[in-house]
Amino acid sequence: MKRTWLIRVAFALALTLPLPVLAACGGSSNDGDAPAKTVAPPQGVPAGAPHIDQDDLKFKPTKLSVAAGEKVYFANSETAIHTVTIDGKNLSGNMRKGDLFEWTPATAGEYKITCDFHPQMKATITVN
Numbered sequence: 001m002k003r004t005w006l007i008r009v010a011f012a013l014a015l016t017l018p019l020p021v022l023a024a025c026g027g028s029s030n031d032g033d034a035p036a037k038t039v040a041p042p043q044g045v046p047a048g049a050p051h052i053d054q055d056d057l058k059f060k061p062t063k064l065s066v067a068a069g070e071k072v073y074f075a076n077s078e079t080a081i082h083t084v085t086i087d088g089k090n091l092s093g094n095m096r097k098g099d100l101f102e103w104t105p106a107t108a109g110e111y112k113i114t115c116d117f118h119p120q121m122k123a124t125i126t127v128n
C-alpha cells in the first residue's frame with residue numbers, strides 16, 4: 001500500500017538525517033576569541049575571500065588586512081540586526097540574518113568598522 005511505503009521512506013529519512021547534524025556538532029565550542037579554526041565561511045562568501053562575520057554581537061575577526069581593490073564580505077549570522085559602519089558612515093543599511101554586504105576599499109589606510117546598534121562591536125580593517 002502507498003501509505004506503508006510513505007511510512008518506510010519517512011522512517012528511513014529519520015534514520016539518516018540526524019547523522020550529519022550530529023557529526024557537525026562534534027567539535028568543541030568556539031568562544032570567538034579562540035584562534036581561528038578552519039570553518040566554512042558564512043553562506044554566500046566565496047571560499048578564501050576576506051570576510052567579517054557579525055555573530056554573538058561581535059565582529060569576527062576584529063582585525064583584517066586586505067589589499068586595496070580587494071573585496072571584503074560582511075555577513076550577519078545571527079538574528080540581531082547589525083550595520084557595517086565604516087569610519088562613521090553606515091554603508092550597509094540594516095543587515096538581517098543571512099544578509100551579505102560587500103565593500104571594496106580603493107585606498108590604503110586603516111578603517112574603523114562599527115555597528116550603529118551595538119557600540120561594543122568594533123573591528124579594524126587595514127588596507128595595504
Ligand SMILES: [Cu+2]
Pocket residue numbers: 057080081082083115116117118121
Ligand atoms: Cu550590531
